[in-house]
Structure formats: C-alpha cells, structure tokens
Amino acid sequence: QQPVQSPQAxxxxxxxxxxxxxxxxxxxxSVHWYRQKxxxxxxxLMILLKGGEQKGHDKISASFNEKKQxxxxxxTASQLSYSGTYFCGTEKxxxxxxxxxxxxxxxxxx
Amino acid sequence: xxxxxxxxxxxxxEKKQPVAFWCNPISGHNTLYWYLQNLGQGPELLIRYENEExxxxxxLPKDRFSxxxxxxxxxxxxxxxxxxxxxxxYLCASSLSTEYNEQFFGPGTRLxxx
Numbered sequence: 001q002q003p004v005q006s007p008q009a010x011x012x013x014x015x016x017x018x019x020x021x022x023x024x025x026x027x028x029x030s031v032h033w034y035r036q037k038x039x040x041x042x043x044x045l046m047i048l049l050k051g052g053e054q055k056g057h058d059k060i061s062a063s064f065n066e067k068k069q070x071x072x073x074x075x076t077a078s079q080l081s082y083s084g085t086y087f088c089g090t091e092k093x094x095x096x097x098x099x100x101x102x103x104x105x106x107x108x109x110x
Numbered sequence: 111x112x113x114x115x116x117x118x119x120x121x122x123x124e125k126k127q128p129v130a131f132w133c134n135p136i137s138g139h140n141t142l143y144w145y146l147q148n149l150g151q152g153p154e155l156l157i158r159y160e161n162e163e164x165x166x167x168x169x170l171p172k173d174r175f176s177x178x179x180x181x182x183x184x185x186x187x188x189x190x191x192x193x194x195x196x197x198x199x200y201l202c203a204s205s206l207s208t209e210y211n212e213q214f215f216g217p218g219t220r221l222x223x224x
Contacts, residue, residue, distance in 0.1 A: 002152075030211070041114075041201065041215035042153065049210075087152045095211065097166060100152030 001026055003090045005101035012078050012108045020073040020104045022088030031064050031071040032089040032098060035082075042087060045073075078108045112136065114216030116202050122222045128190035131219045135183070135204030142179060143213065144187050145201040153201055153215075159185065160207065189221075197223045 003024045010018050022031060030049045034042040046057055048064035048071060059076045075082055085105050089098040115134040123129050135142050140161050145153035156175065158166040161182040170177065174193070179185040189196055199220050203213040 032211075032213075034215075041217050044212050044214065047210050047212060089152075091211065095207070097155055097158070098211065098213065100154070103150070103152050 002099055003088055003101040005086075005088055005104050007104060008102075009105040010107070012106070014080060014108055014110055015077050016108075018075045018078060018106060020075075020086050020088075020106070022071045022073070022090070022101055024069045024090050026069065026090075026092055028064075028066070028069050028090050029093050029096060030091045031062075032091075033062055033071075033073050034087045034089065034100075035084045036087065036103075037084040045086075075106070078106075080108050080110065082106060083108045114202055114204055114214055116200075116216040116219055118219055119217060120220050120222075122224065123192055124224050125194055126191040128188065129192050129221060130189075131187045131200050131202075131221075133185045133187070133202030133216060135185070135202070136214055139204035139206055139214070140182065141205045141207050141211075142185050143203040143205075144177060144185070145203065145215075147199045147201055147218070149198075156187070192221075192223045194223050197221055 003022050006021045032047045033045040036042040050066045062073045064071045085103045087100045087103050089100045117132050142159040144156040147153045157170045157177050159179045177187045199218040201218045202216045205213045
C-alpha cells in the first residue's frame with residue numbers, strides 16, 4: 001500500500017525551512033528518502049529503521065515515529081540546490097519491497 | 111565508482127513494436143531492480159533480482175513484459191508488443207543485500223509509444 005506524502009508541493013525562499021511528511025497505514029520496518037531533479041535519477045538521502053531514530057545529513061534531517069508509522073523530513077536553511085521532488089519509500093520488512101509515495105515538489109526561489 | 115548505467119536514454123517506437131532496455135548495475139551489487147515511473151508519480155517496482163534469481167516479479171505484466179539477468183550482472187527488460195500506456199520512464203536500480211537496502215538508481219530510459 002502506497003505511503004501518503006504531505007504536502008504535495010512547497011514553495012520556499014532561500015534560507016527558509018520546510019517539513020515533508022510520509023505516513024503509512026501499515027507497520028513499517030524502514031523509511032527511505034530520495035530526491036529527484038527533473039529528468040534525473042532519484043538520489044538516496046537517508047534511511048531510517050524502526051526504533052524511532054533520527055538522522056541528519058548536512059542541513060537535512062529526518063525522524064521516524066514507529067508508533068504513528070510516520071516519518072518527517074526536515075530541510076533547514078534551504079538552498080536553491082534543494083529544489084526537486086522528494087519521495088519517501090517504505091518497507092514493511094527487512095529486505096522487503098520498497099513502495100514509494102507520490103512525491104512532494106519542493107521549489108526554492110532566490 | 112561508476113554508477114548504474116542504462117541504455118538507451120530515450121526510445122520512441124510505434125505501438126505493437128518490441129523494445130528492450132539494458133542495465134549495468136554498480137559493481138558488486140547483487141540486487142537489481144526495475145522500476146516504472148509515470149509522470150508525476152513515484153517509482154513502482156516491476157521486478158527484483160537477487161543475483162540471477164527473480165525474487166519478486168509480482169508487479170510485472172507477464173503477458174507482454176519479460177526480464178532476464180544472465181550471470182547475475184547486467185539485466186535486460188523487454189516489452190513485446192508495446193502499448194500506448196507503456197509510455198513512461200523505466201528506471202534500473204541496484205543495491206547491496208544488507209538490511210539498509212540503500213538503492214542507487216540509473217538515469218532511466220524514457221519510452222514514448224506512438
């Protein structure tokens with residue numbers, strides 16, 4: 001079952017923050033986050049395993065709330081290079097099938 | 111380190127014609143995936159290989175789609191015959207078989223069926 005992402009689109013000015021959410025109705029083993037720029041391949045950002053951990057990567061971090069089966073991606077002090085479509089992918093089991101959400105379009109303006 | 115290589119990058123064919131896509135995964139990655147991505151949507155898994163074995167092909171329309179991964183390295187995805195609704199981007203990805211399952215995607219093949 002496909003995870004649900006919100007919001008569908010976000011428009012920011014450089015330096016502003018954004019949060020993208022990913023929710024599932026099923027118990028999850030992991031949540032993956034990818035960014036895809038137009039006409040390019042999805043690029044892996046980070047993975048969170050069940051256990052409620054939080055991860056960070058430069059000014060991009062994410063959390064996974066196992067009780068709510070929800071993950072959030074936090075982008076702070078956004079840069080023009082952050083523009084693209086962000087996808088979450090969820091696994092129900094280890095080595096399981098990765099099911100992607102419909103994506104969130106992030107646009108950062110100067 | 112070389113990334114996932116796919117060819118061709120673009121393909122335009124008429125309906126009912128056959129078409130094939132090729133993928134070379136990252137060296138040492140024993141897991142290979144084929145995804146389909148429609149415009150404005152996330153990737154959808156078609157088939158997953160562990161070495162030469164297709165371990166998940168439940169989403170592959172087997173009446174017209176076929177795939178192979180000979181020798182557990184390169185893979186080919188074929189459509190025969192193609193239909194108008196097959197127009198999409200076909201992505202190949204690879205990963206190491208670990209619990210983290212970090213997938214590396216190729217640039218994809220954009221298929222247009224006329």
